[in-house]
Amino acid sequence: MEGEPRSAGPAGDGAYPADRTGRSDPPTGDRGQHPVPTSPHGASRRLRGRLTDPLQAQVVAHTDGPMLVVGGPGTGKTSTLVEAVAARVAEGVDPERILVLTFARRQATELRHRIEARIAADGHRVLREPLVRTFPAYAFGLLRRAAAERGEPSPRLLTGPEQDLIIRELLDVVGEEPGDDPVGWPEDLRPALRTRAFAAQLRDLLMRAAERGVGPVELARLGEKLGRADWPAAARFLREYVAVLALRDVSNRGSVAYDPAELVRAATGMLLDDPGLLDAERRRLAHVYVDELADTDPAQQELLAVIAGGGKPLVAFADPDSSTYAFRGADPAVVGGFPHRFRTASGAPAAQVTLTTSYRAGAGLLGAAGRLARRLRGPAAHRRLRPPPGTPPGTVEVRTFRSATSEAAWLAHALRTAHLLDGVPWSEMAVLVRSTHLHLPSLRRALHTAGVPTVVHGEDLPLHLQPGVAPLLLLLRCALEPERLDEEAAVALLHSPLGGADPLAERRLRQGLRALALAGGDRRPSGELIVAALRDPAELAGIDRRWVEPARTVAELLATARRAAAIPGATAEDVLWAVWQASGLAERWAGAINRGRAATGEHETAQRWRAEAADRDLDAVLVLFDAAARFTDRLPGARTEVFLDHVLGQDLPADTLAASADRGDAVRLLTAHAAKGLEWDLVAVAGVQEGIWPDLRLRGSLLGSERLVDVLAGRADGTGVRAGLVGQTSALLDEERRLFHVAVTRARRRLLVTAVASAAVGGDDHEEQPSRFLYELGVGEPAGGADASRHGERSRHEQAPPGTVSHQDPPDSRGGSEEGGDG
Template sequence: MSSSSSSGHPSHPQVRRGSRGAYRLVRTPPARTDPPRLDAAQRAVVDHRSGPLLVLAGPGTGKTTTLVESVADRIARGGDPERILVLTFSRKAAVELRDRMALRIGAARAPRATTFHSFGYALVRAHQDSDLFVEPLRLLSGPEQDVTVRELLAGQVDLERLGLAHVRWPDELRACLTTRGFADEVRAVLARSRELGLGPDALAAFARRIGRPDWRAAAVFLAEYLDVLDLQGVLDYAELVHRAVLLARRPEVAAHLTAQYDAVYVDEYQDTDPAQVRLLHALADGGRTLVAFGDPDQSIYAFRGADVNGILDFPTAFPRADGRPAPVGVLRTARRSGSGLLAATRLLTQRMPLTRLPADKVRAHRELTPVRGGGRVEAYTYPTAGTELDNIADILRRAHLEDGVPWRDMAVLVRAGSRTIPTLRRALTSAGVPLDIDGDDLPLRHEPAVAPLLTALRAVAEAEADTGARTGERFGALGSEADADPRADADADADADADAYVDADADAYVDEGGDAATKLSRGEHAYRADEPCWLSTETALTLLTSPLAGMDAADLRRLGRALRDERRAAGNPLPPPSDELLAQALAEPERLAVHDPAYARGAQRLGALLRKARERLAGGGSAEEALWDLWDGTPWPTRLERSARRGGAAGRNADRDLDAVCALFATAARAEERTGGRGALNFLEEIDAEDIAADTLARRAVRPDAVRLMTAHRSKGLEWRLVVVAGVQEGLWPDLRRRGSLLEADRIGRDGLAEPLSPGALLAEERRLFYVAATRARERLVVTAVKAPADDGDQPSRFLTELGVEPADVTGRPRRPLAVAALVAELRATTVDPRVSEPLREAAARRLARLAALTDEDGRPLVPSAHPYRWWGMWDPTESKVPLRDRDQPVTLSGSALDQLANTCALQWFLGREVKADAPATTAQGFGNVVHVLADEVASGHTPADLAVLMERLDSVWNALAFDAPWKSAQEKANARVALERFLKWHVMDRAGRTPVASEHDFDVTLEAGEYEVRIRGQMDRVETDADGRAYVVDFKTGKQAPTSSEVARHPQLAVYQLAVREGAVDEAFDGVRPQPGGAELVHLRQGAPKRDGGETLPKVQAQESQEGPEGEWVGDLLATAAGKVLDERFTPTAGQHCTHCSFRASCSARPEGRHVVE
């Protein structure tokens, strides 16, 4: 495209001068290519004038070039391009042929190049009955056919239940009708029947003659299936070719086709099926000119119906006009692979069975002559799959960085795509290897970009369906509700209001055991004022962290805390967990309007989109329209577009995500057209049911600079400098499992019952597939497999040793990934490693400096991570603009957290208590909560001190504790019983005349601690008094560990309790009189007492003496230290035994696993 103005001269003399700033399209003439130099074998094919000819063309022998030159020569000799037809197997090959013929001959004179299916479709369309099909016929994709067959089979079950079924499957098969495996078997029978030209009646007659009731049922099903396709105006691929063959056999159509084409060229003939061969007979039978190119050693599409016998029988199936077999030509020169590679792949062909073709031709075909030397083959085995993936990434990166191989000139090929490609994709992408994966190599639902859209659509569709169902139930129940006693609801409301208040410290129950403990404290199940949320918690969290909302974990925590605070302010002392509140807020986004947009904007926007999509579906909208509402209303599309424009690894991922989303919308549109709008849930069922990937109609003309990752089947016809054939495992490659072993579609023959494929035939096809993969390499072939140390583990395939090289056992992973980020990490680690020499540390620092100094043309750093300003460890400690605590107010602390803050780890206290980032509560905490509540009930007199009663109360809430396994629940319940037995015995025994005066006693006192005022809040499990009126504080413990005697003497929590008693914390329990502290003690209900103190039936008691006088001054010092740390915000980490169960080890600079944060 060029531009010109009125003041300038046009760059092309035939283009009219335009206005200023105007643009015009200038047709660029195609670049004509010079004729290639052909060898004698190629020239012989080009010189073939008339009659049939089979050309055996191995990998890299110039097959396509020869075909193009044959067509060009025929046209140059006066042939009419309109009377030449070129047929091939795949769209990709057809596009390549069209492009090459256009360059060689000129687009205006290039003949028609198309696939068998496209030719058949044009033929059927040209003779379509306009009365039967108002709309043009549409082809059914593979996944769509899969879903259609499964739906019809599932419908058979309902029809049988109603007595309306006319397909009588044998009794032993009826249980299989709804399974995916059986649907695959039925699809294979349908395809095989149409490939052989068998209609429903012919298949039924064949089944009766053979005595196969399952095939007879399949014949009836085939008739029903074809009726459904006709009603929908669609055809599957097998039916398309079958109808094209029937049309071509009509005398008037046959005469037209005979007169229309003088010559037919066929590429990849070994991939034809019997129906396509019959179509060729209609086009070029009787000795007419038919030139077929193929290689029986590359026949790999038997699972699609391809039959290698087609190419093997060609000489006799398409004889010359005088009846002699068609001649066979051979291309003998290998131009792709060097002599080293060719010698290795030749060893594979030596193990392939001899064919029915002339022996001398087959020998010449397999013993190719290379045009150059070089090429190498490598085979490696690894002990684990992870090691294999890491080493494959290393091979690719080294080839690119050390050998200069472009990314686009490398490929990784696998046997099973859906099983292997996702794992390889994750591993190679994380290692920095750019990947290019065809969108049709994986089912659509497996695409990462599609998953959140499908999740959101499913959520709104199911919610709308549930709403409709509930509406129907309410209308159906109006009569019965009118007769109900209105007083029942009033009584229920009164009971709920009476039980709604919970007198408990909210912070004590924010764990899994909180719900159980709360139920105990009320004597019944917890009251939930909220209506059931239409959005599940799991779905809500998935959507919030998806690109649709773009929230991270920090945003979720901030919003969750804000929602809990909102509930507390509204009068609910024990709000639901944050996850539930997030789901409710997403379902009702207007709740989020009052919250800070910094962390609530994404959730509010997504909630509005979900509501819009629900309204769309409720109004009769389609799945496509609802998906568009969800997609178009977010910044996600814009982010992907920007990333795609920037290029690089992120750009490649963005391109793939955009392709996947486009494919999703195209699939939704096709579903709408095909079904006439059956609803979003039906569309989602179709997507979930698609186990095979669809073949896309359009392929990218320009591919990114990235490594191709694909299956060996898809690699046919492609080549790269470096090819890695990965995962060559015995049992996977070769896969000798018989296909269709239930209905045995492969035994349906044209002339009778065919013999099933023998293990030898299956092995031969698997070897041909491996041969195709190995021959994609031009310079270097790498084959990898896992060789597990154990005999029963994964073992390499037999094919690994058939290449003539000894596999090398690689036991370790690469020392580090060959990537810039890994290099920077290693250099940084070296600069701070005390074990290395000073010169080495200095050398690492100099290399880091060199990397940090590298910039692009705009002055931006190429390796910003190498610069110290990006290293967190080099930064000064951050200081918040807003103080953590107001210095003019007392510092609020709790007795249980004092020791952690002052003595254990200040950073752990800050992250866990202040940031609220601690790990979710465990069932052990729930265990403790329940036992504490039961002890409180006994002490307060609400429940008798009877073990049977306590166990009955325990049983009522025990299932609320979520244990990992039933045996763990039973074990812990037995432990709880023992703990309660110890408590009861301890509770009723005489302990120096002490009696309880308070249980679960809340206190709030302010103390002087040096220059600070400290406010202590908490809850004392139990307060007792002795005959002298002194106060004793009891703290029940249900943990498995107990402190030592010396630790109890200076136990901060017990000492603070005593200090609080001295400052009036329990005055109310002593009728306003301030008692003297008598001491405090820990009562370990989970641990038995020593024999001298009563033995296992009593709890272990550890007492702390009174802290009156100088003995208690350390408590004030401890409070002052803790308050100073909080006000000065000095939260430094301290390593110790407490690190074992710390939730923040991975980000703690005092731990080896967290040191990477700052180094």
């Protein structure tokens, strides 16, 4: 959440312990009933007195017509929203008549907890809570409520597995000959039709089209106009897809299934088609608040205009410089257009308040972020931030290294020093990166080796990559598809928690298998022998039991999975449960958690780390079981292999059951996207390389879903001509710069920014260059001292005094102004 004045009270500061579900409940027992106010105006004055910023108090007091609140990072936008909702409740407004909308589930959950805690802290006990929803969740609620009022079956949300299954079944009917293709796919796409990747890209194209209200006719027209033969084919496929969904709705007793991408537009269309329903909803909503307006897409903005336009009390909070979801249709330009789109009842533009006091960072940090922000396009008034008087300036350090290994080693040293010498808690430090796959694994290994406790933010890893889940999925895949069991998979299973082998055990196993094979005239390499032993444990006879136990355990688990899957009617949940019970992991992880809770001494840190890891792994497995149960409920009779395809094909981050697994005393490792709305005392932004950050490669999938978004947003003409490519690259650079701006503004006290600068060696033409963004910070670069030299730091840098920043850009920095960016 955004920064806030320290006098703003306990709301949102994590004052209340979280339970296993991550819920932060205030210590007030039950919620009682709706509060009875004494004097609405007195209550409002009392709440406004909690805020030190008069502009924030002005926003809290606003109750008439639309208002736009713009503020940079740490200006207390979310805190002001929380105070405003609490003020309305204190004035006697029924909480159920207050709607708060935000862009993501995590933000909605945290915002709901903050509002609950804030209302409780004021002495009120409420039975009904303000509605805090994401736009899709609110839209689904509208559709469900309308169906209930009409006496119709409740609608269903079409899940990812269902979508994938329908799409792949429709693609599977395409034969080898052109006449066997009812859709008429282009010839060059036909070899890819049955692949999982093509189905995923087709689903992505259909979702992007649905989000923007593009139907089959419009999609085909755009394809013909731009010379794309794949879009008219996708339009024909879309007609078949819609027809199949309609048939499924009939078979489900009339329960309409909505694609997640069409939820918001479906709700908007329903309201527009039913004036009575729309009037009732508008009368029901007394106040509407929107957090992170800059991250909304056109469909969400249209829904907002329908329910809260025409001069209704609507307060929207935005930071256009933090808009980082252009691939979903978000555009920071929506902020500038808000006052004219949402006018007062008299037709005047909406009121606007600009917050310019940052309660998060001091002058040094704000200066560096401000110089970066000057390169961003758009109005600049909200970028002129100042800290409250007496705020420490903070420090900014920019360093480059000869290798990624040196970079990681120095970061580990810096974090340990901050913890041991400066007393910064591990949980008040974070390392942010641009890419999960490129940097997080290596950084985590380096920090762990250096004794720095870390936790990878749960939102950054898809479920199938979670450390506790990946071995289970790999074992199921190898059991059900034996050809998948090769040497790499076998070794991974042996070293996983399922096998528990260490390098010595693997080496002894290889030696034992090789010796037995040679004695029998078998000259196969040891890798093949390990695979054979896992398929048939009899191969392990004659080898010392100490070294064969991991292999025997894995072999038995593979056999368990095969037996469970062979039972008639067995579901993915059944097979997973059989393997889980046989693995013994539940008992082992529970024991580690209990030992960690009992460990209190300074020398028992390792036990606490193992306990935190076991807690996270157990949480991830519970999420996997939950996913398997939902899959079984929605697709009864589907084979376990289909479930594996579904989970392994998900690139989006996994859900989590417990935020507590992400709140231990450890350094957070996460991407800049996941860091949005969060803050720490010390933040390190690592791997800031040219080509990685900014990543200016045009995101082009086989079916061009990104191109469709750009064309509809006016960022490209879709033809790929030079002018269009320049426009796309410029827009991409803007978004990458905004994402970097989000990263560097997460720090309250100290910011470290690191990169690798290495020349090509020998015949290798690969050269690492620091990102242009490092120079745009305008900070003096530190020199290599004894510690720095030990970590391979470049020695040409100069140390910047603490809290000071250079106002001179290095000679190779790029030009820019407040109103325009590069390109």
